[in-house]
Amino acid sequence: MTLRRPLRVDRSTPAVHADPPSLPARWDPLVESFLADRTAFDEVLHRFGTPANLLFPQVFAGNIGRLAAALDAARTGYRICYAHKVNRSRSLVRTAAAHGIGVDVASPGELDSALAAGFTPGRIEVTGPKGEAFLRVLVGSGVTVNVDNEWELQTLADLADPAHPVPVLLRISGFTGSQVSRFGIPAHRMEHAFALLAQHRDRLLFHGTAFHLDTGDSGERVRAADACFALLEQAYAAGLTPTVLNIGGGLRQVFTADGDRFDDYVHRLRASLIGEGAAMSWGNNTFGYHVEGGTLRGTPVFHKYSNTVPAAEMLTEFLRAPLERHGGRSIARVAEDNLLDIWLEPGKALADHAGITVARVEFTKESSDGSVLVHVDISRDAVTPADQEVMADPLLLPGDRKAPAGNPVGVFLAGRLCLERDLVTTHMVWLPWLPRPGDLIVFPNTAGYHMDLSAAAAAMHPPAAKVAVVRRDGRFLAVSDTDYRPSSPTTDSTSPEVS
Amino acid sequence: MTIYQHITDLIGDTPLLHLDPAVHGLDGVDLYAKLESHNPFGSVKDRVAWAMLRDELETLRTQHRTLIEASSGNTAKALRILGAIHGLGLRAMTNRIKVGEVRDLLRLLGTDIVELPGLSECPDPTTPNDVYSAIDAAMAAEPGRFRHLSQYTSEKNIAAHHDGTGYEIHEDLTAAGIERIDYLFGGLGTTGSSRGAGSYLRKFHPDLRTVAVVSEREDFIPGIRSEREMWEVGLFRPDFYDEIVAIGSGTAIEATLELATGYGVLAGPTSGAAYAAARAVLARPGRTGAPAVGVIIVCDRLEPYLSYIEQRRPELFGRETGPRPPDSAEIAAAPSLNPAELADLVRTAHPVIVDTRGAMAYRVAHIPGALNIPDDRLTDLFTHGTPFSRDRPVVFTCPTGDISRQFAATARRTGHTAYSLDGGIAGWRAAGLELEREN
Numbered sequence: 001m002t003l004r005r006p007l008r009v010d011r012s013t014p015a016v017h018a019d020p021p022s023l024p025a026r027w028d029p030l031v032e033s034f035l036a037d038r039t040a041f042d043e044v045l046h047r048f049g050t051p052a053n054l055l056f057p058q059v060f061a062g063n064i065g066r067l068a069a070a071l072d073a074a075r076t077g078y079r080i081c082y083a084h085k086v087n088r089s090r091s092l093v094r095t096a097a098a099h100g101i102g103v104d105v106a107s108p109g110e111l112d113s114a115l116a117a118g119f120t121p122g123r124i125e126v127t128g129p130k131g132e133a134f135l136r137v138l139v140g141s142g143v144t145v146n147v148d149n150e151w152e153l154q155t156l157a158d159l160a161d162p163a164h165p166v167p168v169l170l171r172i173s174g175f176t177g178s179q180v181s182r183f184g185i186p187a188h189r190m191e192h193a194f195a196l197l198a199q200h201r202d203r204l205l206f207h208g209t210a211f212h213l214d215t216g217d218s219g220e221r222v223r224a225a226d227a228c229f230a231l232l233e234q235a236y237a238a239g240l241t242p243t244v245l246n247i248g249g250g251l252r253q254v255f256t257a258d259g260d261r262f263d264d265y266v267h268r269l270r271a272s273l274i275g276e277g278a279a280m281s282w283g284n285n286t287f288g289y290h291v292e293g294g295t296l297r298g299t300p301v302f303h304k305y306s307n308t309v310p311a312a313e314m315l316t317e318f319l320r321a322p323l324e325r326h327g328g329r330s331i332a333r334v335a336e337d338n339l340l341d342i343w344l345e346p347g348k349a350l351a352d353h354a355g356i357t358v359a360r361v362e363f364t365k366e367s368s369d370g371s372v373l374v375h376v377d378i379s380r381d382a383v384t385p386a387d388q389e390v391m392a393d394p395l396l397l398p399g400d401r402k403a404p405a406g407n408p409v410g411v412f413l414a415g416r417l418c419l420e421r422d423l424v425t426t427h428m429v430w431l432p433w434l435p436r437p438g439d440l441i442v443f444p445n446t447a448g449y450h451m452d453l454s455a456a457a458a459a460m461h462p463p464a465a466k467v468a469v470v471r472r473d474g475r476f477l478a479v480s481d482t483d484y485r486p487s488s489p490t491t492d493s494t495s496p497e498v499s
Numbered sequence: 500m501t502i503y504q505h506i507t508d509l510i511g512d513t514p515l516l517h518l519d520p521a522v523h524g525l526d527g528v529d530l531y532a533k534l535e536s537h538n539p540f541g542s543v544k545d546r547v548a549w550a551m552l553r554d555e556l557e558t559l560r561t562q563h564r565t566l567i568e569a570s571s572g573n574t575a576k577a578l579r580i581l582g583a584i585h586g587l588g589l590r591a592m593t594n595r596i597k598v599g600e601v602r603d604l605l606r607l608l609g610t611d612i613v614e615l616p617g618l619s620e621c622p623d624p625t626t627p628n629d630v631y632s633a634i635d636a637a638m639a640a641e642p643g644r645f646r647h648l649s650q651y652t653s654e655k656n657i658a659a660h661h662d663g664t665g666y667e668i669h670e671d672l673t674a675a676g677i678e679r680i681d682y683l684f685g686g687l688g689t690t691g692s693s694r695g696a697g698s699y700l701r702k703f704h705p706d707l708r709t710v711a712v713v714s715e716r717e718d719f720i721p722g723i724r725s726e727r728e729m730w731e732v733g734l735f736r737p738d739f740y741d742e743i744v745a746i747g748s749g750t751a752i753e754a755t756l757e758l759a760t761g762y763g764v765l766a767g768p769t770s771g772a773a774y775a776a777a778r779a780v781l782a783r784p785g786r787t788g789a790p791a792v793g794v795i796i797v798c799d800r801l802e803p804y805l806s807y808i809e810q811r812r813p814e815l816f817g818r819e820t821g822p823r824p825p826d827s828a829e830i831a832a833a834p835s836l837n838p839a840e841l842a843d844l845v846r847t848a849h850p851v852i853v854d855t856r857g858a859m860a861y862r863v864a865h866i867p868g869a870l871n872i873p874d875d876r877l878t879d880l881f882t883h884g885t886p887f888s889r890d891r892p893v894v895f896t897c898p899t900g901d902i903s904r905q906f907a908a909t910a911r912r913t914g915h916t917a918y919s920l921d922g923g924i925a926g927w928r929a930a931g932l933e934l935e936r937e938n
Contacts (some may be wrong), residue, residue, distance in 0.1 A: 040914040217617025219595050227857060236863045236936070250620060259716050299618060299629045308717055327873060329857045337860035339925050340875050387619050 016173035020408050020430040021265040021280070023305070025392040025444035026257040028059050028353035034469055035442065038401055040476040044467060046476070050360040050440070051378040051464040053451045055087075055481055058096040058470055060354040060447075064099050065125075067251075067346060068310040074319040074332035076342050081125050082345030083249050084110045086448045091468035091484035092354065093117040104146075104345040106132055125169070125246075127212070127345065129183070140164045146171055146210050147244070148183055153196055153204075160203035168197075169210040169246050172231065175224045179214060190231050192240040206240045208232060208340065216304060218314060222225070222321040223249065225331050229323070232340065245340045247318070251311035251349035252304055255392040255445055259308045260402070262391070269427060270296050282371065282412050282426040284336075287389060311349035321338040348448035355447025357383050357464065360399070361435040372411040373423075374435050379415035382425045382464060385449040388429055392444050396431045399438030406433035413441065417459050438466030507581070508540070509539040510549050511663045515671040515794075522761035527678070527790040528781045532758075532774075532797045533668055536766055540577045543664070543801035544650075548577035550659035551648040559646055562891075563588065565611075567637060569630040569643040571596040571720055573799055574650050576688075579608045590637070590645065592630055598721050600803040612847050613637075647932050650689050660695020668696060668794055671704055682793035683779045686712045686723035686769040687743075687864045690735050692796055697739065708741040711771075712776045715747045721807060722769040722798065744779065746772040754778070754803065754810055756815075763803040773797075820879055825908035833908035834923040838930040841866075841894060844918075850892040853877070855902055856924070864934040866896060866920075866927060874902055881906075885913040892916040899923040 027035075034056075035041055045052065064080065071078040073217045081102035084093055090113070096103055097118040105111045106128035114124050121142030130138070132155060139159045144167040149151045153170070160166045170193055173184030197206045209228045213220055228245055228357050237244050256262045257406055272280040273289060274296055281287065288301030299426070319332040319342075326334050335342050359378040367373055384390050394413070398404070408430045415422035443450070457463070466481035503509055513599070518530040535543035552559075552566075553564070559566075566582050569574060571593035579589040590611040591810050596602040605612055615633050631651075638645045650656050672680060680700055685693035689712075696701055697709040714720040725745075739742070748768070755771030758764040766774075773795045781793060836844060844850050845868070852869035854861050861871035872880070880886040887893045893915055895903035900923040910917035922929065928934060 176618055177614045179619065213617070214619045214621065215617035216620055217595075219597075220617045233859055233863060263716060295633060296630070304620065326857050326859060328876070329873065329875070334857055334859065337856035338863060339860075339898055339928075388621070 006088050009257070020410060021268045021428075022430055023177040023265050023391050023393045024257040024396075025443060026254055026353070027124050027395075028056070030056055030059055030471060031353065034471070034476050035395070035397070037476060038348055040478075044469065044476075044478045045358065045440075047263040048465040048467050048480075050358055051376075051382065053089075053355060053446065053464045053466045053481075054358065054478075055089050055091050055355045055447060055466060055468050055484075056470070057091045057354070057468055057484065057486060059352075060092050060095050060350055061099060061486075063346075063350045063354065064096070064101060065310070066310070066447045067315060067344075067349065070099075070312040070315045070319070071342070073316065074154065074330075076319065076332040076335050077339075078341055079123075079244075079343045080350075081345045082350050083127075083344060083345045084114060084392045086347035086351050087355065088113075088452050089355070089447070089466055089468075090117065090482045091466075092351065092447070093234055094484060095486050096350070097123075100359075102343070104347075108137060111137070125343070125345075127210075130279050134302070135159060139166055143167075144207060146170060147185070149185055150189065150193060150196075152280070153185075153193060156202055157196060157200040160200070160273045165203050167207055169207050169244060171196075171210045171212070173174060173211065174215075174226075175211070175220075175227050177223060178220055179212060184211065185270075186381040187227060187231065190234065191238075194235050197235075197240055198238050201240075206235065206242060208244030208246065209235075210244075210246030211377065212329045213250055216252045216307075216314070217249045218318055218321070221250065221318055222323070222331065225318075226323050226325060229334055229338075232338070243339065243341060244345040245335055246345070249345040249347050251314050251344075251346050252307045252309065253348050253352040253445065253470065254307055254310055254446055255305045256308060259306060260487060262306045265391075266300070278410075280410075280428045282423055282428075283323070285426045287427070301388060302391050303385060303388050306383070311346065315344070315407060351446050351448035353447075355451060357443040357446040357451055359383075359441045359443070361439040361441060362416070363437050363438055364435060371428075372409060372434070374411045374431075375414045375416070376424060376441050377416055378424070378464065379417045379422050379459075379461075381422075382415075382452070383424060383443045383446055383450050386389070390425065390443070392452065393429060394444065395442040396433070396435055397442060398486035399436070404433050404436075408432055411435075416461065425495055506539050506584070507549055507553075510545045511538070513537045513664075514759075515668060516762065516763075516764065522757070523778060524783050525778065527786070529779060529790055529792045530781070531668075531672070531761070531794045532764055532766075532770075533664065533696075533794055534764065534913065535664070535796060535798050536764075536770075536800045539572075540575035540580050542802075543796065544573035544575065544660045544798075545577045546663050547650055547656045547689070547691055548574055548581055550655045550663075551650065551653055552578065552581055555646070555648075556587075559587055560585060562643070562646075564646040565644055567592065567634055567647050568649070569593070569634060569651060571599050572598075575605055575610060576601075576608070578648070579605065580611045592634055594630055594636070597719060597807075598804060599806045601715060601721070604803065609895075620656070641883065643814075656691035657695040657698070658690055660692045662694055663695075664796070665696035665699025669700055672792070677792060679789075679792055680707055680794060681791045682708050682710060682780065682907070684710045684712060684773045684780075684793060685794040686720070686773050686796070686798065687735070688722050688724060688769075691741075694736065694739055694797065694798070707737065707788070710776055710780055711740040711743045712772050713743060713745050714751075714772070715745045720747050720748050720751050720768050720772050721804060722767065723772060742780070744776040746775050748811055750775045752812055758797070759763050759801060764797055766797045767799040767801055767804050769795040769799065770795065790808045799866065822909060822912075825905055825912075829908040829911070830904050833904050833911060833917070833919055835900070835904065835919040836894065837921045838927045838932050841918075841920055842929075842932060844892065844894070848892055850894045850895060850918075851887055852894045853887075853906070854924075855895055855897045855906060860898070862937040863934060864924070864928070866924070867935045868931055869896065874906070877906060881909055885910050885915055887915060889915055890917065894918045894920060896927075897919040897923050899925050 081104040082096040102123040124143040127146040146169045171184040173181040174186040289298045322328040359376040362375040410428040413424035468484035538545035564587040575591040751772040754775035854869040855874040895906040897903040903919040907917040907919040
């Protein structure tokens with residue numbers, strides 16, 4: 001099943017896809033020039049070894065700027081809260097603090113990290129389900145509690161001291177047409193919650209409503225916001241004065257440098273799954289497709305690697321979306337009319353392209369079915385989010401600075417855990433030459449959940465070093481992630497204090 | 500003139516229109532439009548819906564079945580109407596209806612619309628959430644209630660176009676003495692029309708080139724899919740087509756307008772996309788020999804897509820733009836009142852207070868006695884002059900005091916005593932002054 005290449009009527013240059021299939025990754029120019037500077041790159045690897053997680057706080061800062069610009073253009077009051085959970089990196093959370101945005105933490109550990117990074121409690125929001133011990137820590141601390149459920153709300157009301165009322169947001173779920181969620185208070189239970197807030201006005205300071213959807217679908221987010229406006233009006237009727245609409249995260253990253261090549265790869269993968277063309281997946285992996293007779297059904301279990309719409313554009317579209325129940329006024333306008341600030345909790349969108357992971361090739365071998373396995377000194381769970389297949393090609397760099405001549409070779413990358421499942425890729429990746437021991441594999445864009453969502457410690461490999469890399473005066477400087485301290489963005493955002 | 504006995508007698512036998520070569524200006528090209536828009540419910544899908552339903556009507560009626568279908572547009576419309584006439588309901592399962600009029604029409608006709616949630620960011624292989632799985636789940640939850648005719652997999656979809664659309668094109672052209680057909684252009688939705696008509700025509704015209712039209716990947720043209728979405732279509736056979744052409748929505752809209760104003764064909768943007776593809780393919784250099792004969796399928800009508808076009812090309816709708824917005828000097832000259840001054844003015848001069856915010860904000864809290872005229876509506880009113888009497892001062896209010904200054908400046912041009920509330924409602928509230936709720 002080969003799809004003939006379409007004529008791109010709207011494009012001046014027709015896309016011609018040469019073999020082999022590929023998933024070209026987007027690289028940030030800063031990261032690209034770092035990788036091109038082999039002296040700087042080698043020095044980092046010499047100092048920190050492999051595997052290594054490299055973080056680029058300047059890229060992170062650029063992402064903050066782009067989202068802020070989108071919100072400024074919409075003329076709405078806002079607060080960006082960096083969702084700390086996407087990465088344990090110290091340099092990123094410190095950069096967020098230095099740039100004056102807020103932070104969204106989901107555990108006592110993240111709260112400590114945010115405080116240590118310089119966030120004042122007024123700029124910290126705690127999300128996710130919390131037990132009583134954690135709630136006791138939060139009461140009186142001054143941080144905003146994004147309440148997950150009615151038990152939390154009642155517990156906070158019981159624990160709070162009227163001298164230090166607890167600022168709260170209520171997380172809502174159960175919007176019409178949305179997937180059922182395990183988080184949040186059902187929309188239809190809000191009347192009770194508002195009554196509780198009104199009753200404990202002296203102890204609970206109601207900021208507004210919040211939601212977080214398990215999808216980046218813009219239409220669904222618009223409908224959730226619309227539902228929240230109606231609930232906020234209910235809150236006013238209950239005698240409360242909300243000031244915040246929190247729209248959660250879910251802004252997407254752009255992994256691919258070429259959407260058409262991505263589509264082409266998936267077409268060929270699908271064809272191979274129904275037996276047309278050479279096999280492109282390891283074993284019997286179908287990536288969530290259902291093979292039925294001669295056809296393939298369903299949607300693949302990939303993260304949205306095919307997305308080409310940047311987060312700031314998604315956000316702009318959302319803010320401009322007209323609401324029917326508000327006479328076509330946009331979300332930004334309805335919020336402004338009601339003196340509501342829009343809070344958002346981007347994680348992936350802020351970490352987009354702000355990190356890469358470098359692994360070293362140990363050896364290659366042929367498996368019993370003829371597949372070529374490239375063994376690297378890292379495991380699958382150190383570079384994949386929630387065990388999903390990463391559909392963006394890694395970069396192969398020569399270990400000795402000389403790239404050999406050769407033809408592209410289709411391989412699977414194998415991890416270092418003694419488990420059959422520890423393949424870093426179970427889809428075939430074409431590399432420009434057959435990797436040799438010592439060559440380097442660079443995984444693109446790993447800062448948003450990829451690098452440490454689930455890194456396993458079972459095999460007692462030490463965790464990959466985290467290193468912050470910045471460019472100053474055209475030179476790259478590297479420092480251990482934990483030691484990185486950004487200077488104030490108002491003076492010189494590119495100038496780290498490197499010890 | 501025939502008198503018809505039933506609306507279904509009007510399905511099919513649609514006209515073929517020769518598109519005036521002076522409009523497309525393509526050298527040595529004869530282009531024809533198969534006007535599927537002439538079907539009784541307005542689209543090519545009338546054929547498919549009727550073909551899938553016809554033979555089963557009696558059974559489904561006695562079994563009291565409800566139709567269930569993955570459709571957000573023309574198929575749902577046709578199935579709903581045909582079902583309604585025969586006492587069958589329709590549940591339309593959709594991954595989002597993106598065109599307001601289409602949704603409204605389906606609602607108006609009594610369709611049970613189920614919009615599927617967006618795909619999870621962290622997909623789980625144990626819970627497939629594609630539309631077919633959702634239909635399977637709905638059918639499993641209520642055994643015996645639904646009948647899934649399945650336009651995306653039913654061979655009757657293709658047969659309807661093989662025996663109907665393709666046959667008619669061939670017959671009409673042959674009757675006119677046209678012996679060959681070189682190109683067939685059609686948008687890809689279920690792929691039924693292009694595969695059905697194309698396979699019929701190929702029997703007589705083995706050199707026929709079928710050109711499939713898809714939308715560009717992140718773009719949206721109602722009724723046709725992007726290349727990547729074609730994965731989901733069970734009937735899709737990429738090898739059937741000689742070429743697959745991707746068209747952007749902007750190009751499709753331009754071509755839609757040319758179809759309407761050039762030929763009098765009021766077609767939807769899918770047809771515009773097919774026409775754009777035909778123009779692009781037939782304009783390629785290097786074609787020699789006898790004049791080429793091409794057919795595009797005009798699959799539905801223009802009217803349901805006004806909001807779609809307006810969203811992308813608002814300037815085409817030439818809305819009255821209102822008076823020239825005040826310049827910075829005028830805005831600077833517009834007098835404003837601080838909250839305390841406004842409170843005084845209310846006591847002494849009974850001003851008209853206009854709250855320019857949206858209705859919800861006004862309901863929640865407004866300055867006592869204020870009227871609510873949202874700014875967009877107010878701008879419209881100003882196109883016909885200043886909509887207030889000169890007898891009383893007018894005070895404009897907005898959230899923070901910037902929008903209201905512009906209205907005060909505009910009203911001052913007509914000699915009105917107009918003010919803006921400095922700091923807006925936020926400032927009024929911060930000053931601790933009274934606000935009232937609309938009950």
